Amino acid sequence: MASLIALEPGRRPLKFLENRHLLTLLLVGALVWSLAVVDWRGPLVHSGGGAAASDFLQALFPPELSTDFLRLCLVASWQTVSYAVAAITVAVAIGFPLGVIASGTAYTQGNLRVPAIVRLCLAGMRSIHELVWAVLFVSAVGLSPLAAILAIALPYGGILGRIYADLINDVPDPPLQALRASGASPMRVLLYGRLPMALPELVSYTFYRFECAIRAAAIMSFVGIRGLGYEIQLSLNDLLFSQVWTLMLFMVALVMVVDMWSSRLRRSLVS
Amino acid sequence: MNTAAANPAHLVAATGISKSYSQVQALAPLDLTIHAGELVALAGPSGSGKTTLLYILGGVVQPDEGEIVIDGRPLRRMRPGKDLAALVGLVHQNYDLVPQLPVIQNVLAGMLGQWGLLRSAISLLWPRDRQRAEKVLAELGLADKVLERTSHLSGGEQQRVAIARLMVQSPRIVLADEPVSSLDPVLSEEILRLLTGIADSPGRTLVASLHSPNLIRRYFTRVIGLREGVLQFDMPSSGLTDDVLAQLYELNHRGELDRPGTGEAAAEVS
Numbered sequence: 001m002a003s004l005i006a007l008e009p010g011r012r013p014l015k016f017l018e019n020r021h022l023l024t025l026l027l028v029g030a031l032v033w034s035l036a037v038v039d040w041r042g043p044l045v046h047s048g049g050g051a052a053a054s055d056f057l058q059a060l061f062p063p064e065l066s067t068d069f070l071r072l073c074l075v076a077s078w079q080t081v082s083y084a085v086a087a088i089t090v091a092v093a094i095g096f097p098l099g100v101i102a103s104g105t106a107y108t109q110g111n112l113r114v115p116a117i118v119r120l121c122l123a124g125m126r127s128i129h130e131l132v133w134a135v136l137f138v139s140a141v142g143l144s145p146l147a148a149i150l151a152i153a154l155p156y157g158g159i160l161g162r163i164y165a166d167l168i169n170d171v172p173d174p175p176l177q178a179l180r181a182s183g184a185s186p187m188r189v190l191l192y193g194r195l196p197m198a199l200p201e202l203v204s205y206t207f208y209r210f211e212c213a214i215r216a217a218a219i220m221s222f223v224g225i226r227g228l229g230y231e232i233q234l235s236l237n238d239l240l241f242s243q244v245w246t247l248m249l250f251m252v253a254l255v256m257v258v259d260m261w262s263s264r265l266r267r268s269l270v271s
Numbered sequence: 272m273n274t275a276a277a278n279p280a281h282l283v284a285a286t287g288i289s290k291s292y293s294q295v296q297a298l299a300p301l302d303l304t305i306h307a308g309e310l311v312a313l314a315g316p317s318g319s320g321k322t323t324l325l326y327i328l329g330g331v332v333q334p335d336e337g338e339i340v341i342d343g344r345p346l347r348r349m350r351p352g353k354d355l356a357a358l359v360g361l362v363h364q365n366y367d368l369v370p371q372l373p374v375i376q377n378v379l380a381g382m383l384g385q386w387g388l389l390r391s392a393i394s395l396l397w398p399r400d401r402q403r404a405e406k407v408l409a410e411l412g413l414a415d416k417v418l419e420r421t422s423h424l425s426g427g428e429q430q431r432v433a434i435a436r437l438m439v440q441s442p443r444i445v446l447a448d449e450p451v452s453s454l455d456p457v458l459s460e461e462i463l464r465l466l467t468g469i470a471d472s473p474g475r476t477l478v479a480s481l482h483s484p485n486l487i488r489r490y491f492t493r494v495i496g497l498r499e500g501v502l503q504f505d506m507p508s509s510g511l512t513d514d515v516l517a518q519l520y521e522l523n524h525r526g527e528l529d530r531p532g533t534g535e536a537a538a539e540v541s
Contacts (some may be wrong), residue, residue, distance in 0.1 A: 178367035178433075181331060182440050183356025183384020188391050192380050196371040269371075 059241030063249060072231065073250045080227035081254060083145065083217040087152035088210045094157030098122055099164025105194060107186050119165070125158030130216050134223045143224035151223070152216045156209055163205050171197040200269040207262030211255050218251060228254075281340070282307045282444060282476050283328060288337030290323050290500075297323040298500045300337065305476055307443075310467055312487040312508060313480040315497035316520050321480040322364075324497065325446045328478065329361040341444065356384030360442035362466075364449040366433040370422035374413065377421050377432050378404040381440030400439075407435045411465065427458045434465050445469050447479035451486070459483075463490045484516045 016022065038044075100106050102122060104115035134151035141147050168190070176193045184192060195202075221229035228251050235243035283305040290298040298320040305311055313321045326332035328339065330346055339346040341358055349355045360381075368377045375398050382400060383391055390399060398404070408417055411431045416424060421432060430450070437445060447466055451459035463479075467490050470477035481487065487494050487508050494511050496503035496519045503519055 174363065174365060174367040175369045177331065178361070178363055179369075179380055179383065181329060181356070181359075181361040182381050182436060183352045184380065185352050185383075185388070187388055188383045188386075191392055191395055192372070192376065192383065193369050196369050196376075199371060 056241050060245045062242070063245035064240070064242040065246065069243060069246065073228075073246055076226065076228045076231045076247070077250050077254055079225075080214060080217045080229070080251075083148060083220065083225060083227060084152075084210060084213040086145075087149045087217060088156065088206070088213045090149060090153035091156035091160055091209070091213070092206060094125075094153065095122075095160030095164055098157070099161040100168065100190070102161060102165040103168040103194075104165075105168055105186060105190055115165075119162070122158045122161040122165075126155045126162065127158075128155060130155050131219070134220060138223050145225050148217070148220035148223050148225045151220065152213055156213060156216075160206065160209060164202060167198045167201045167205070168194050200266055203269060204262055204266045207258060207265070210262075211258050214251075214254055214258065281305065282309075282342060282474070284340045285328070286338055288324075288327055288334040288339060290320075290327060290332065290334050296500050298327070298334075299502075301502055303495075303505075305444075305478065307474045307476055308470075309476050309493055310470060310491040311476070311478045312491040312494045313478065313497060314482065314487065314494055314516060314519060315480075315503070318499070319497040320500040321497055322448050323500075325361065325448050325478065325480060328444070329359050329446050330355050331361065353384040356440055356442065358442055359444045359446065360437045360440045362433050362437055362445070362447040362450055364452060366426075366429045368421050368429055368432055368436075370420075372421055373418050374408065374421050374424065374432055375401065375404050375417050378408060378435045378439055381436040381438070384440070404435070404439060407438045408432075410438075411435050427454060430454065430458075430462060431465070434462065434469075438469055441469075443475050445475070445477045445479075447477070449480050451481055451483075459486060467491075482520075484511055484513050487511055 098118050098121065102115050102118040104112055130152050133154050134147060137147035137151050141150075171194050175197065176189050179189045179193045217225070218227055218229035218232070221227060221233050228247055232244055232247045235241075235247065281304045283303070285301065285303040287300045287302060288298065289296070289300040301324070303324075313324065315321055323332060327334045330349065333347075341349075346355075349358070369380075376395065379394060379398055379400065382394075386394065386399070393399065405414070405417055408414055411434065413428060413431055413435070416428065416432075421429065424432065445466060450466060451462050454462060463486060466477055466479060469475070477491075479491075488511060491508045493506070494508045495505045496515070498519060504515065
């Protein structure tokens with residue numbers, strides 16, 4: 001937050017927000033308060049939940065593995081991934097240019113107002129959860145894939161933009177100095193210094209967000225898009241827990257594949 | 272200084288430049304003129320102000336006081352981009368290349384002062400002026416590393432890439448901050464040969480900081496001694512004896528340091 005408010009290096013309003021003890025104090029206070037308001041005399045856990053949980057667990061042995069259902073899972077996974085890819089693509093298209101502007105490195109230092117305003121916009125985009133965006137977009141464009149994609153892309157664009165700005169700012173300075181000494185303008189320093197040096201981190205964080213987008217795309221079933229979440233919902237309604245397990249295992253597999261892919265890619269970028 | 276009369280065109284003329292960092296004086300007010308064709312070595316212990324002086328001459332650091340005129344134009348009024356890059360180039364102690372880029376891109380970065388933005392951006396994908404970079408790299412024995420990732424190169428090779436960037440930039444004044452401090456003797460000689468080679472053509476000069484009296488005598492024409500930001504001597508490098516240099520590096524008491532200059536060297540201060 002401090003970077004959001006710090007408009008000029010000299011005058012920093014709300015400087016007390018930079019105090020780390022303040023945050024610690026607030027967090028500890030919140031914990032103590034929440035423990036204090038718990039009703040310790042009554043049962044903390046719903047007593048009937050145990051039976052339901054064991055039903056659900058038993059359905060894992062085995063999960064539904066019929067060929068037809070596996071085929072349905074594959075199709076659903078494909079749908080979820082394609083929505084996630086569309087959403088993250090739009091998010092990068094929003095987040096990258098805004099992140100570069102918010103980093104304040106693209107042009108000569110001096111006017112820090114534009115980066116500050118862009119940072120505010122990014123904060124606004126990501127402060128609203130994708131489900132809330134989904135509700136807003138559904139009322140605007142109706143139950144459609146477009147609503148779901150935009151609902152994920154907007155907050156993710158806000159998050160990516162913010163992280164991109166930080167990563168672009170936090171590269172080691174000496175190589176940048178050397179580029180400036182060769183006559184490179186800030187924009188050229190960005191192209192030849194900041195972006196290449198930040199690239200591994202940029203890619204790896206984008207992939208992490210892509211994993212999150214897969215999860216979010218699965219959740220978007222309730223604005224009418226098909227995919228893993230939609231099938232999970234259908235199976236749950238019919239209390240077919242073994243099907244739910246299969247679908248969830250597909251979900252986990254998807255995220256693991258993306259994780260493996262990104263770490264391989266990152267390694268090739270770093271070494 | 273007889274050369275000053277013979278060649279009135281000073282390539283670099285600094286008057287009264289000084290610099291302090293918080294309370295510490297990095298450089299006491301200093302006058303310095305350098306002529307085209309001179310090869311100037313800066314000697315002095317760590318913290319003596321060599322790097323500060325080089326950075327001020329390179330326009331990287333602004334002096335607190337004083338003015339620098341390069342090739343008849345005040346440094347202060349030069350635009351940091353292409354104006355300055357055509358006149359002054361700086362090699363840093365740690366080469367300071369972008370490790371993630373291929374070698375050729377680090378070399379072509381020497382062109383960024385001259386290239387337009389579009390050309391710079393396109394070159395990142397399809398290198399422009401490729402032959403020029405390849406020719407320079409071949410001269411430096413790096414012909415087979417053109418597309419190698421810079422971080423895969425050894426320290427000595429990276430140093431040569433930094434010099435290749437400088438050769439492509441082709442500034443009239445080459446400033447080098449401890450270019451051979453971390454290199455073995457053979458490589459040191461090679462790097463100094465390359466650096467003095469850049470300054471060899473007419474109208475150019477080299478200013479480098481280093482510690483070895485042998486290398487100073489062999490590769491430079493003039494040597495300037497600095498200690499705690501104060502000029503101790505300024506003489507032809509042929510006159511540099513090991514004694515003079517030992518005195519410069521000697522760990523004196525503070526009281527002895529307050530004397531202006533040390534020994535015979537004081538006579539040489541211009």
